[in-house]
Amino acid sequence: MNEEYPNYNAYLSKLREEFPQFRIRPKRGDRLSTWIDRALKLVTLGRQDRYLTEYHTVLGETLWVPDAWARLGDLERVVLLRHERIHLLQRRRWGSVGMALLYLLPLLPVGLAYGRARLEWEAYEETLRATAELLGREAARSPALRRQIVGRFTGPDYGWMWPFEGQVERWYSAALARVESSLGPADSHEQRTLDSGWS
């Protein structure tokens, strides 16, 4: 076990108790991932060209990781796994066929994929919660994180799945408020302790 990632290793063990089939595989060199990458470039006219380099994707109970995975720190990996766990739970809730209907079918035509947007929204709220808990409230409030997440809904990353920026901004504000109120009043000492664990 790699000691560089103590929190990640602990979280991964817990996740495997809940989802015993869960495994992590690299996209690079995998034939299906290469094919999906080409298809995404085609349907987004080349705008989504980071499937192999930056995007983490759960298919079934396998998390397919991009080149960027190797650069993620210990706590960043936990934040990511907490997002992906929501997709594993959604699959348990809807079944594989239901997930495919909700998630994949709206790929053609691109845009206005409300089912996919709602599934991702639930998972990104968990990203915000995990960020606040592990990296601190300030990290969760970061305008850069907000731009990145809002952009995933309104931009080419997931095929312009919900291109209504005003509405996505309102979702974001409401989710952040829910996360902050569930954390209780800010405790600056606790925040510093958590921050010092960040590498």
Ligand SMILES: [Zn+2]
């Ligand atoms: Zn997701």
